[in-house]
Amino acid sequence: MTHREPVLRGDRASEHLVQLFDEPESRAEGVANFLFNGWLDGAPLLVVARPANWALIKGRLDAKGCPVADTIAEGRLVALDAATTLASFHNHTPHPALFDEHVGAAVTRLSKLGRLHAYGEMVDILAEQARFDAAHELEMLWNQLAERESFTLLCGYASAHFGDARDAESLHRICRAHTAVREDAGDLLGTWLINARQSRYHTQ
Numbered sequence: 001m002t003h004r005e006p007v008l009r010g011d012r013a014s015e016h017l018v019q020l021f022d023e024p025e026s027r028a029e030g031v032a033n034f035l036f037n038g039w040l041d042g043a044p045l046l047v048v049a050r051p052a053n054w055a056l057i058k059g060r061l062d063a064k065g066c067p068v069a070d071t072i073a074e075g076r077l078v079a080l081d082a083a084t085t086l087a088s089f090h091n092h093t094p095h096p097a098l099f100d101e102h103v104g105a106a107v108t109r110l111s112k113l114g115r116l117h118a119y120g121e122m123v124d125i126l127a128e129q130a131r132f133d134a135a136h137e138l139e140m141l142w143n144q145l146a147e148r149e150s151f152t153l154l155c156g157y158a159s160a161h162f163g164d165a166r167d168a169e170s171l172h173r174i175c176r177a178h179t180a181v182r183e184d185a186g187d188l189l190g191t192w193l194i195n196a197r198q199s200r201y202h203t204q
Contacts (some may be wrong), residue, residue, distance in 0.1 A: 021157070049121050059077075
């Protein structure tokens with residue numbers, strides 16, 4: 001894992017993580033592990049995912065011992081549709097005020113219950129459309145939110161979106177917007193993309 005400094009303001013410290021996944025199954029396992037560890041620590045959870053991905057993640061969370069339905073009923077887990085949520089604040093570019101209204105408010109509400117663990121793939125929808133500048137803008141909105149709230153956020157991208165060498169600079173900028181880059185050896189393409197350009201991600 002490659003690290004930068006946490007997003008800090010006063011006594012708040014947030015972690016903003018990014019990971020490239022080769023397949024839906026590896027995404028589901030990686031995200032489920034991330035959320036399960038948060039749940040074990042008593043953290044509230046926020047998931048902003050495509051329905052198909054959430055179904056896979058939910059299945060793995062249940063299998064690991066996290067009672068997803070009960071946790072949702074208790075208000076400690078909120079699952080949102082990534083496309084619908086993105087459309088609520090994004091047209092041609094992300095709208096900061098609408099982002100705060102539709103995403104920031106949920107983060108603030110859940111953060112009152114503890115150190116929030118959140119997973120998001122709205123940026124992955126933008127990357128799938130080769131809208132890398134918009135994805136970077138959205139990552140920066142999360143960083144601005146991280147200056148007001150303390151949370152741990154994992155952003156998941158499909159490795160294939162960055163397979164073209166012409167997209168190397170976009171991947172560089174996106175990784176620079178995070179405090180840490182996670183990788184799993186099972187995601188061969190994602191690991192290669194990260195390691196092949198790793199020296200570039202944290203240079204000024």
